[in-house]
Amino acid sequence: MTVVGCSVTPDIEPEEGVGKIVCDSYIILDMCVRDLVGDGRVDMIYFSDTREIFMYRGGMKELVGHVMPFHRCAVPLSPDMQQITNTILDRENLNLSQELSIKRRLIANFMAAKPEIDACNERFEDPETRAEREEEFFMGDEEWGD
Numbered sequence: 001m002t003v004v005g006c007s008v009t010p011d012i013e014p015e016e017g018v019g020k021i022v023c024d025s026y027i028i029l030d031m032c033v034r035d036l037v038g039d040g041r042v043d044m045i046y047f048s049d050t051r052e053i054f055m056y057r058g059g060m061k062e063l064v065g066h067v068m069p070f071h072r073c074a075v076p077l078s079p080d081m082q083q084i085t086n087t088i089l090d091r092e093n094l095n096l097s098q099e100l101s102i103k104r105r106l107i108a109n110f111m112a113a114k115p116e117i118d119a120c121n122e123r124f125e126d127p128e129t130r131a132e133r134e135e136e137f138f139m140g141d142e143e144w145g146d
Helices: 061-067 079-088 096-124 127-137
Strands: 020-026 029-035 044-047 053-056 070-076
Touching: 053 061, 070 096, 079 096
Parallel strands: 053 070
Antiparallel strands: 020 029, 029 044, 044 053
């Protein structure tokens, strides 16, 4: 599985909130989930390296946009992704089996959102770079050797 992500240096300084932040390496991304208002619900998920929001809670887009910049392909949290990430906020109370279940569900939900995210990223990608990458991936049989 290949996860393609684009990022830019944020122009906005992150602000502190009253809620909770949990960061870890989920799927293959280093990401953080954040509850801004302290209600036990995740308001945004962002890349920990670039501090860009890539998923946000429905109805909270304006609020989270004041805290941190959006990735250009940010999408709203699906209801299932909202439930999963809310669980991550209480990670210290989870056992290993629950942690593994969360990771499996994250992968499934990410894969469901991936076509929309990939389509968005492709709109911003340089066509020559994409052609080179596809050519490398689809090498002819003669290049593989026997």
